[in-house]
Amino acid sequence: MRHSAPAQGRLKAPSHLARLLAALLTAAACASPGGAGGLAGSIVISGSSTVEPISIAVAEKFHERHPVVDISVDGPGTGDGFELFCDGEIHISNASRPIRPAEIADCEDNDIQFIELKIAIDGIAVLTSPNNNAIGECLSFADLYSVVGPESRRFDRWSDANSLAAELGETHAAPFPDVALDVTGPGEESGTYDSFVEIVIEEIAAERGQPEQTRPDYQASADDNVVVQGVTGTDTSLGWVGYAFFKSNKSQLKAFEIVNEDGACVAATPSSLADGSYPISRPLFIYVHAEKVEDNEALSEFVDFYLSDEGIASVTEVGYVVLTPGELEATKDAWEARETGARDT
């Protein structure tokens, strides 16, 4: 029985482990997050990956002042964000388009009231690789429709779109040369996708009796970063992404100018976005859970901070365009009044 002495010592271990496990689990079950002193609580933010950088920037500043408040920010996409929001899982839903009637109905089913706050303006930049010299500098909506619209399925050369482009007319860059066409864009859960379809595709698609969506076979991702990566992957690529993502990755990308209503080619710049002359721009929103604002002090403080000068400065810091003073005032009023429901904007 020589083994027995060390063995007993060793075999005490499991019972210690079991006790430790029990202690750990009870502690975890009983304790509530947060600490003593100052503002505490938790804020869960999700939704659009376009708005995500603004919310992250605001959250980072807020965290410095109130280090005890737990904040998490994710960016799965506007649609998925509303899904979570209307399930009551998150406090703030970032959105790069207004909430839809179907989503409002979802929220109503779960008795969730929301406060809609418009916070910034964003353009959608249509991108290619800086090495792309084959396509020209400027595209019209008809050009875009012919390469990414619902009728462009399985086009993998730019020239495949030529007959469709000829049929449409009003093109600027077409006919296209015979070079590879790799399309990358935000996925369908993304508000950027929805805005792009609404502004660029919808009108032509409706005229032609086509579904109001893009071709399905493009490289899609909810993560705008992946879109940028895809566009840089091949020389004659095409993609679209929120303007801020273009701006922060300018060295790796080239943005097309877009033909506006007057037939002029306009580049996406802060000033062309602000004055509305760049044709593909849309407002950005946050949606706040109205009921949780009432009983979560951290959340209402956070939104106060979001709309303060320091908070809203994040919009320009991460590369978006600020609202006009009048619009920002309207947003602040809506927040002060805790005005719920979708506004007709």
Place this chain on the structure above:
Amino acid sequence: MIGTTPATYAPEAVRKRLQGKRFDAKGFAFSACLLAALLITVTLLAVLLYDVINGGWSVLTSRPIEFLTGSLSSAAADAGIGQGLRGTFFIAVFVILVAFPIGIGAAIYLEEYAPSTRLTRLIDVNIRNLAGVPSVVYGLLGFAIFVKALGSFTGPDANGRTVISAGLTLAILVLPIVIITSAEAIRAVPDSLREAGFGVGATRWEVIRSHVLPYAGPGILTGTVLALARALGEAAPLILVGATTGFLSGGDSYNLASLQGRFTAMPMVIYNWTGRPQPGFETATAAAIVVLLAVVLVANATAILLRNRYEKRR
């Protein structure tokens, strides 16, 4: 043939026939191909290590402390992996506390107690199949059970998307590996040791405690450490359990109350950063990979060295 050879030449001819050609081209080519297979594999490992170390070196040398303790950030220059390391640490704790005792216990039952019944065979086959279930399927299990069904326990304020859910999911994922490797170690214990114990009147548990486990200990330890390393590197289940990817405050606290908050972990940080095109993030990703690899490979190497040492001793 030999019979037809003139007797006077026989010794030389026989020697030649028996030795064959001096240079065996076919054999040489075959072994060269095999060696090439091995060397290609080893070279790929070397290229991979060089690629990530080369990529991440600048970050690890220019701001080591900030990087290891910093939090997720939208700016690559400020981004750190403190929260990822914390999540990975707690996942390890859960695996050690949950998977190890249950896994070793199950192995002891199967090797020492289990009668040869249909139930035992079912358990045995079942464990082997569980070991082959893809990790993403375990992610779905974790999502359905720990996030949805038990969400009020695993994280009432975070909808169950917490490190508790992740840790339990990964503990379940590696449980079959722990059982199989521990069972192998226990099986390798010579029966004579057990018989000696029974011979002096010890009960089964006493024999296991004093003879079997001490002998199988190093083998069990090796298997459990390898299983732990596997758990620390898994990302797919974390996606389904819902690790945070954007920004997280407070996710770097090591107190127990924070277990019920949102979390992230090393593999998830790497997955998320891989998708970012800014040049800063490519180096940050490489640096994070170097850290994760250091943790995982040191664990693996320790386990392998440990095993080789004990194997040699016997």
Place this chain on the structure above:
Amino acid sequence: MAPRPGESGVLSVESLKGAPGRFRKESAIRRVFFAAAATSILISALIVLSLAGEAWTFVTQVDYSSLWTDGWFPRRGMYDVKTIFVGSILVTIVAMFVAGPLGMGAAVYLSEYAKPRLRRTLKPILEILAGIPSVVLGFFALTWISPEIVQRLNPESSLFNLMAAGIGVGILTTPLVASIAEDAMRSVPQALREASYGMGARKVTTSTKVVIPAAVSGLVAAFIIGISRAIGETMVVAIAAGATGGSLFNLNVFEPGQTMTAAMASMAAGTDAVKGAGLTFQSLFFVGLLLFLITLLLNVSAGRFVRRVRQRY
């Protein structure tokens, strides 16, 4: 534990039985260990249960024509299962073209050719390779394999492609294949080799004509387990194969594509509340169940082959 002497100072059967407390303790311990072993059954039941519910909703409510369209776009209600199934098969084929020769070659070399000292160095290296997390190989596949190997082989290929993902998965699978194959080769009795040498056969002949045929069941098992691992691999494909939003039916490995695993990961990335046309969320569980059944089938058949080797020797 000295036996207690009987009343008369003579050992009786009664005195050898031991104290009842010892037996109670013994059976309690046995029950605890049984519970631990039974946990595995519970886990299997939970897996099936958690998958089956939502998968059943999917199967009963899905419009069957949407299961056979020309692409997998769950958010548009296009659930063409063959697209992601074929994607998985393509990645697996590429992976096995890498892992098959490399793994088998390494196994034969380690078991038949390597001197003990070389083996002691090489084997741990293979085991270290086995421990590399799959996200790391995903990063490697995207940042090195794709531009340095795949795009050089085929300049037309896009950055995200099934080929790079397949090679990455193959590298990940190689150590597993090698380790199982080597076990099978080493379990061939030494006597067989000696008999072959005794007949005057060379090493190459002995390896290819005697040892490999004797271990063939084990080698097949190694290959099948490799396939099972490759089909179930998620992160490498999710990172390097692209097509995260969905994919048209595609047989070109130089194009982006999607596998069953990557389809699940990309649907759940960042959130489990997958939004889309009706059954998107449920399709996640349907694919999970499908994947579970496929790998189960592969593992069970590999188990058969392994048992065949064990029975023979």
